[in-house]
Amino acid sequence: MIQKILEQLPGTDCQMCGMSCADFAAFLLSGDLSPQECPVLQEDAYADRREALAALLESLKARAKSGHLIDPDKCNGCGICLIVCEYNVANDPESRRGKGPSKDAKVVLRIVNGRVVLADETLCTRLLQAADKCSKCQDHCPTQAIVLI
Amino acid sequence: MTHKTVTSLVCCGCSCLCDDIDAVIDEDRVVETANACRWGAARFLGLKKFSSGLPRARCRSSRRCLHDKQWKDLPLGEAISLCRDHLFFARRVVAYGLGQMSSEALWILMQGLRDWETLWIPSDGPMLEAFVEAYKRQAPALTHLECVRNQADLVVFWGANPLRSTPRLLSRYGLFPRGRFTERGAEDRKAWTVDIQATEMGRVTELATIPSDHEKACVEALRRAHAGGPMEVPAGLSAKPWATLLKDVEKSRYRVFFFGRGPLYHEHGPAVLEELALWVSELRASAPTFLVPILCDFNSMGFLQIFLSCGGSANPKWRLQGDLRRWEPRPGDVLLALSGDCFWFLTEDQKNAVRQHHIPVLALSAYETTTTAHADVVLAVGLQGLDVSGQAARLDGMTLFAEKLWADAAASDEAVIRKLFDPHAEIGNPCAPRP
Numbered sequence: 349m350i351q352k353i354l355e356q357l358p359g360t361d362c363q364m365c366g367m368s369c370a371d372f373a374a375f376l377l378s379g380d381l382s383p384q385e386c387p388v389l390q391e392d393a394y395a396d397r398r399e400a401l402a403a404l405l406e407s408l409k410a411r412a413k414s415g416h417l418i419d420p421d422k423c424n425g426c427g428i429c430l431i432v433c434e435y436n437v438a439n440d441p442e443s444r445r446g447k448g449p450s451k452d453a454k455v456v457l458r459i460v461n462g463r464v465v466l467a468d469e470t471l472c473t474r475l476l477q478a479a480d481k482c483s484k485c486q487d488h489c490p491t492q493a494i495v496l497i
Numbered sequence: 498m499t500h501k502t503v504t505s506l507v508c509c510g511c512s513c514l515c516d517d518i519d520a521v522i523d524e525d526r527v528v529e530t531a532n533a534c535r536w537g538a539a540r541f542l543g544l545k546k547f548s549s550g551l552p553r554a555r556c557r558s559s560r561r562c563l564h565d566k567q568w569k570d571l572p573l574g575e576a577i578s579l580c581r582d583h584l585f586f587a588r589r590v591v592a593y594g595l596g597q598m599s600s601e602a603l604w605i606l607m608q609g610l611r612d613w614e615t616l617w618i619p620s621d622g623p624m625l626e627a628f629v630e631a632y633k634r635q636a637p638a639l640t641h642l643e644c645v646r647n648q649a650d651l652v653v654f655w656g657a658n659p660l661r662s663t664p665r666l667l668s669r670y671g672l673f674p675r676g677r678f679t680e681r682g683a684e685d686r687k688a689w690t691v692d693i694q695a696t697e698m699g700r701v702t703e704l705a706t707i708p709s710d711h712e713k714a715c716v717e718a719l720r721r722a723h724a725g726g727p728m729e730v731p732a733g734l735s736a737k738p739w740a741t742l743l744k745d746v747e748k749s750r751y752r753v754f755f756f757g758r759g760p761l762y763h764e765h766g767p768a769v770l771e772e773l774a775l776w777v778s779e780l781r782a783s784a785p786t787f788l789v790p791i792l793c794d795f796n797s798m799g800f801l802q803i804f805l806s807c808g809g810s811a812n813p814k815w816r817l818q819g820d821l822r823r824w825e826p827r828p829g830d831v832l833l834a835l836s837g838d839c840f841w842f843l844t845e846d847q848k849n850a851v852r853q854h855h856i857p858v859l860a861l862s863a864y865e866t867t868t869t870a871h872a873d874v875v876l877a878v879g880l881q882g883l884d885v886s887g888q889a890a891r892l893d894g895m896t897l898f899a900e901k902l903w904a905d906a907a908a909s910d911e912a913v914i915r916k917l918f919d920p921h922a923e924i925g926n927p928c929a930p931r932p
Binding site: 423424425426427428430431432437442444445446447448449450451458459460461462463488489490491492 | 537
């Protein structure tokens with residue numbers, strides 16, 4: 349995702365914002381800086397990129413605290429993410445055996461109306477431990493419907 | 498107003514027949530599903546399978562087409578009687594669809610047509626025809642999906658993309674679940690996909706791509722190499738992935754080959770299945786090895802079971818045909834479109850021949866389709882697992898019972914077929930009694 353943001357920045361590394369474009373992209377992703385803080389991007393020549401960047405950052409608003417950004421249009425509800433999820437596997441015997449979790453089970457992910465949804469993001473290993481410890485749902489998603497940011 | 502949650506429903510969305518679906522029902526409508534894949538959820542929610550969010554039109558009333566192309570609604574009994582009249586004059590019955598009917602209805606249908614000249618064209622026809630032919634020669638063994646989950650340490654998807662046909666097969670049984678002897682799930686299994694193009698399966702299994710005209714040669718090469726000969730793949734292909742696949746096959750202790758319909762889109766597809774079935778039977782000498790077809794319609798395997806158990810392959814008056822486009826309409830034919838949209842697949846020439854020979858089109862359907870729009874008589878039935886109950890066989894042959902969700906006035910396909918052949922007689926169904 350940082351790469352996608354970086355593609356929309358001027359890429360001049362002019363340091364007018366006080367840092368390189370790559371660092372600025374990382375701060376945009378985390379939400380600590382806004383595109384208005386890049387003086388070069390405000391020039392007319394970069395109007396298209398400014399719009400594209402705004403759309404990109406708008407789409408990121410849907411991401412969860414755990415970093416999950418789910419594209420429901422790509423998901424076909426195969427349920428692979430449920431069964432590879434470290435929390436689901438450790439705490440829900442149904443998920444371990446391949447069945448979908450029962451309605452009372454405490455799980456991170458569920459399939460609702462044929463699409464994956466975050467049932468309880470606070471249980472996600474990424475919030476309990478370091479965020480880079482687990483990315484199994486993203487890694488195993490065959491349709492790339494789950495992106496972790 | 499009723500609002501309830503029902504659990505452990507059987508989904509008739511595909512041949513996986515998932516039995517862990519939860520649904521929230523508001524009056525006589527499912528408003529939310531849990532654990533169902535996109536295809537299954539679309540069926541429960543009354544939406545189109547491939548166009549998310551668009552409602553799918555249901556066939557609500559039985560009717561006949563008048564001479565001026567106007568429709569006239571009829572009571573079900575009268576519509577069945579009309580169909581019976583058409584069948585009375587039939588010299589040959591062409592039964593299309595069949596994979597989306599209950600096992601009970603299929604059983605009664607085959608009993609009823611036992612002495613009739615019948616051309617059976619199931620909607621999963623190419624796969625079923627090729628599999629029956631392979632079964633006659635090699636008798637490749639099937640295994641239960643639960644055994645796959647518990648024991649399989651090698652799964653090969655040949656010409657199959659279950660993510661598009663049976664989306665939950667990988668997570669429920671085929672690749673990821675933890676079983677008795679596969680406690681680490683996917684880590685305890687080697688998984689391969691062999692396909693003519695790169696697919697999403699490449700993200701979850703090893704992928705070997707292959708030109709479609711070389712598939713049979715590759716299976717032959719694998720067979721020869723397994724027998725101790727050199728690995729000689731067709732020119733232009735790298736031998737490395739095939740050598741790795743063979744190594745995985747030889748190391749494994751329980752192997753399952755899932756065969757998809759991909760190769761059957763080409764004329765040499767049946768030969769690929771034949772060769773694979775032969776190799777599977779040879780592999781069984783060293784370890785349990787199975788060949789499982791991935792069928793799309795939820796009861797295609799039920800059709801195959803009942804067809805074979807009725808002596809269908811030996812009945813001189815019956816013929817199983819895979820491809821609808823090989824049907825040559827002739828005077829005296831009656832087209833029975835049974836829960837399948839055959840007019841969607843017919844060529845213009847076939848459609849013209851149907852009109853020219855005045856072939857009656859009798860459609861039994863839960864949905865409005867191209868076929869119901871062209872039919873002379875339409876019999877409206879309920880959807881299995883929602884409006885009506887019925888049995889179906891999963892892709893491995895395991896029979897499941899899909900129970901209805903509400904007390905709907907819709908007729909079941911079983912009741913309609915039963916009345917079609919004899920409104921008075923009781924035709925037994927030895928498949929299994931209803932619970």
